[in-house]
Amino acid sequence: MSSRSQCSYLIIGGGIIGCSIAYHLAKAGAKDIVLLEKSGLTEGATWHAAGLVGQLRSSRNTTRMLQRSVELYGRLEAETGQAIDWKQVGSLRLACSPDRMLEVKRLATMARSFGLEMQVIGPKEAYDLFPLIDPKGVLGAAFIPSDGQVDPASLCQAIAAGARRQGVKIEQGRKVLDATIVDGRITEVITDDGIYEGETVVLAAGMWSRELGRKLGVNVPACAVEHQYLVTEPIPGIPANLPTLRDPDRLVYYKQDAGGRLVIGGYEDDTVPFGERGIPGEFARQLLPENFDRFEPLAAYAGQVTPVVNTVGVRQLINGPIPYSADGDFVMGKAPELDNLFVATGFLYGIAAGGGAGAIMAEWILEGRPSLDLWPLDVRRFSFLNGTRAFMYPRAVEHYAHHYKLRYPGQESEVARGLRRSPLYEILKARGAVYGSKNGWERPNWFAPEGVEPVDRPGFTGQNWKPYVAEEHRAVREGVALIDQSSFSKFELRGPGALAAIQRLAVSNMDKPVGSVIYTQLCNERGGIEADLTVTRLAAERFYVVTGSGFGVHDAHWIESHLPKDGSAFLIEVTSGKAVINLCGPKARAVLAAVAEEDVSIESFPLATARQVTIGAAPVLAIRIGYVGELGWELHIPTEFGAHVYETLRTAGEAQGIRDVGYRAIESLRLEKGYLYWSADVTPDYTPYEAGLGFRVHLKSKGDFIGRAALEQQKAEGIARRLCTFTVDEAMPVFGGETILKDGRVIGLVCSAGFGTTVGKTVLYGYLPVDLTRESDFDIEAFGERYGARRVEGPLYDPRNERLKG
Numbered sequence: 001m002s003s004r005s006q007c008s009y010l011i012i013g014g015g016i017i018g019c020s021i022a023y024h025l026a027k028a029g030a031k032d033i034v035l036l037e038k039s040g041l042t043e044g045a046t047w048h049a050a051g052l053v054g055q056l057r058s059s060r061n062t063t064r065m066l067q068r069s070v071e072l073y074g075r076l077e078a079e080t081g082q083a084i085d086w087k088q089v090g091s092l093r094l095a096c097s098p099d100r101m102l103e104v105k106r107l108a109t110m111a112r113s114f115g116l117e118m119q120v121i122g123p124k125e126a127y128d129l130f131p132l133i134d135p136k137g138v139l140g141a142a143f144i145p146s147d148g149q150v151d152p153a154s155l156c157q158a159i160a161a162g163a164r165r166q167g168v169k170i171e172q173g174r175k176v177l178d179a180t181i182v183d184g185r186i187t188e189v190i191t192d193d194g195i196y197e198g199e200t201v202v203l204a205a206g207m208w209s210r211e212l213g214r215k216l217g218v219n220v221p222a223c224a225v226e227h228q229y230l231v232t233e234p235i236p237g238i239p240a241n242l243p244t245l246r247d248p249d250r251l252v253y254y255k256q257d258a259g260g261r262l263v264i265g266g267y268e269d270d271t272v273p274f275g276e277r278g279i280p281g282e283f284a285r286q287l288l289p290e291n292f293d294r295f296e297p298l299a300a301y302a303g304q305v306t307p308v309v310n311t312v313g314v315r316q317l318i319n320g321p322i323p324y325s326a327d328g329d330f331v332m333g334k335a336p337e338l339d340n341l342f343v344a345t346g347f348l349y350g351i352a353a354g355g356g357a358g359a360i361m362a363e364w365i366l367e368g369r370p371s372l373d374l375w376p377l378d379v380r381r382f383s384f385l386n387g388t389r390a391f392m393y394p395r396a397v398e399h400y401a402h403h404y405k406l407r408y409p410g411q412e413s414e415v416a417r418g419l420r421r422s423p424l425y426e427i428l429k430a431r432g433a434v435y436g437s438k439n440g441w442e443r444p445n446w447f448a449p450e451g452v453e454p455v456d457r458p459g460f461t462g463q464n465w466k467p468y469v470a471e472e473h474r475a476v477r478e479g480v481a482l483i484d485q486s487s488f489s490k491f492e493l494r495g496p497g498a499l500a501a502i503q504r505l506a507v508s509n510m511d512k513p514v515g516s517v518i519y520t521q522l523c524n525e526r527g528g529i530e531a532d533l534t535v536t537r538l539a540a541e542r543f544y545v546v547t548g549s550g551f552g553v554h555d556a557h558w559i560e561s562h563l564p565k566d567g568s569a570f571l572i573e574v575t576s577g578k579a580v581i582n583l584c585g586p587k588a589r590a591v592l593a594a595v596a597e598e599d600v601s602i603e604s605f606p607l608a609t610a611r612q613v614t615i616g617a618a619p620v621l622a623i624r625i626g627y628v629g630e631l632g633w634e635l636h637i638p639t640e641f642g643a644h645v646y647e648t649l650r651t652a653g654e655a656q657g658i659r660d661v662g663y664r665a666i667e668s669l670r671l672e673k674g675y676l677y678w679s680a681d682v683t684p685d686y687t688p689y690e691a692g693l694g695f696r697v698h699l700k701s702k703g704d705f706i707g708r709a710a711l712e713q714q715k716a717e718g719i720a721r722r723l724c725t726f727t728v729d730e731a732m733p734v735f736g737g738e739t740i741l742k743d744g745r746v747i748g749l750v751c752s753a754g755f756g757t758t759v760g761k762t763v764l765y766g767y768l769p770v771d772l773t774r775e776s777d778f779d780i781e782a783f784g785e786r787y788g789a790r791r792v793e794g795p796l797y798d799p800r801n802e803r804l805k806g
């Protein structure tokens, strides 16, 4: 009979990530932790990693997580007595093209707002730091002094030693085969040598996580692709303590190795997925066959960057599977499918991230959420399609190729496209729609007028779509437009307990008459905003919930995990059942009135109400709400009627000059109207009061709800920071993440920004400490340039909502 043991925390996987989670759980005081590793510690992807440790990423919280790695690596040797060869030599990033130089300046601006020191230096200083480079063609560089390099296997072993010392039990040679699931919980983890009953299970099995996840019915969109680096023979006279080096224009990175050698790796265009049909065999401490042909272009680039390498031999070419995910970022957090499973996988730079990721995961496990909002890494950003072979591998290969290659803000993926198409897809394509993709959906970004090529030409400035998006913006403000928003995530909350459940979840009073439409937030116990959505009461016990295209899994998980266990309320996803056309603009009523069988006059169809209407032969739920700041209806249509309703509206609207509008215009419209976007402007890090959404919190008219105590306290004590609106008179290149300064001092960062066509200014949002919210003059730094900005009160466009009432 097989052995059976119990523990509180069971971690699957003894790479750097699993070990670091075990270490940090124990450090936080958790007891009874067991880690299972099928072979030996480090023997997956960790042992052969190159060991570069960089910190700066495009998200502030991911950067903070990586900063925590560096803090740990700085003290680990002293704490455990085990050498890890941590060298804080700094990192150098070269810029060899004007756009790359712009990117370096943009990164410097970000680093500044994230509180990470980064210097922008000239080619001469770069050469002084790394005298092996040929400075010809180098325009400048970024230098981060606190970055470094480490020996990955020793690092992992030292973290494991630190974990053991705090009581963690590490069992090597113990392979997890399967698990038993009862009522949405893992009750037993079955290994090749015994059964483990862990109260909480953590899947940190690197590139094996997807297969294990599948066995448990859990979607883990993480995989691996081939990645190579070479180790040179010793280079005579090589200086000591070189910083790590990246030359993204020439796709290569460097690390100094023992014995005067260099490690040179890179990210080529055509890497190969690994283990697409399953990871072969045990794959322990194993490499893949060297592929010199694929490395050849990188070697040629390396010869240009550091000509000395042309004169020394190659000692070894390492080819290993590097973990990747469907969108090139980590896969972390609580699996929405099960009550007691966490995942931490898809780490393409797990050596750099390991220390911080373990700390964050320990918080997530012990406190229910991390101390920082990590939506860009949260497993709930993915839906089923992201974990499929058809989507994940092509996207992983594309992301890998862009790891260094410039990817401009808003640049769309070229692979795994056309997966989810609305019934209007072909019609709009014929009308010049240029599509982007979101959660597998094709969504029109903008429409190329006749004679204009329907393709995106992205860049930091001068994007080709701008004039056409501005025209679409004006069409919404002045005329009437149709926007295909079928990709919205849609749910019905039903049952005798539905009202009580939604009252418990939402900060607003949801007990409103049937036909009411309520814009509200769902908060966590700390008052942080977990979801920002609209709810329509369809019947006494039926609520229709609409949220963003990419937030469906997340929001549904939040709602479902707070529903009563007695089955009195349940959530049904209806996304695929409903096409959505947003009919908006001052002439929208005239168009709707021309086609609807019902009365849609101001008197009978007020703002924030919903009614069934008949358009042509289709039954349509018309919701008088929108995201663009004009009179309008979201028309929710049974999918198969979508094209018919579109054609009916289009024909009726010809006389009014109706036109198609895409998502890029929505962004500009919502910014000047002051509408917020969850994940950028509002996140679990901020409360409704801080976001200026206090008017949605109904403390007086409703009873208890999640977050009430925290919000009551904040209301009583006052807020410490507030979301503010800024304007800059000129069109500036902004994409979010820029720095806000007051008298030269960094005081915040921009959440979202863009050009407001109607107001004729750049509009930016960012949180300010409350003592600065009476000031009006600020500076915004973008791409290293400073722009004078004014803080302004309230929405810039139609602050009294007169246009909405229309």
Ligand SMILES: Cc1cc2nc3c(=O)[nH]c(=O)nc-3n(C[C@H](O)[C@H](O)[C@H](O)COP(=O)(O)OP(=O)(O)OC[C@H]3O[C@@H](n4cnc5c(N)ncnc54)[C@H](O)[C@@H]3O)c2cc1C
Pocket: 012, 013, 014, 015, 016, 017, 018, 036, 037, 038, 039, 040, 041, 042, 043, 044, 045, 046, 047, 048, 049, 050, 051, 052, 053, 174, 175, 176, 177, 204, 205, 206, 207, 208, 212, 227, 228, 229, 318, 319, 320, 321, 322, 323, 344, 345, 346, 347, 348, 349, 350, 351, 352, 353
């Ligand atoms: C060539 C190369 C160079 C790299 N260079 C760098 C770099 O310079 N910097 C950087 O930050 N990152 C680098 N990486 C990436 C880095 O290696 C990974 O991010 C990191 O090792 C991931 O750690 P992990 O713990 O998630 O996965 P792994 O180290 O693969 O650990 C997962 C563990 O789970 C175990 N496991 C799997 N299935 C089971 C099961 N059923 N039961 C029990 N145990 C199981 C495996 O045996 C394995 O030990 C590089 C990768 C490659 C390939």
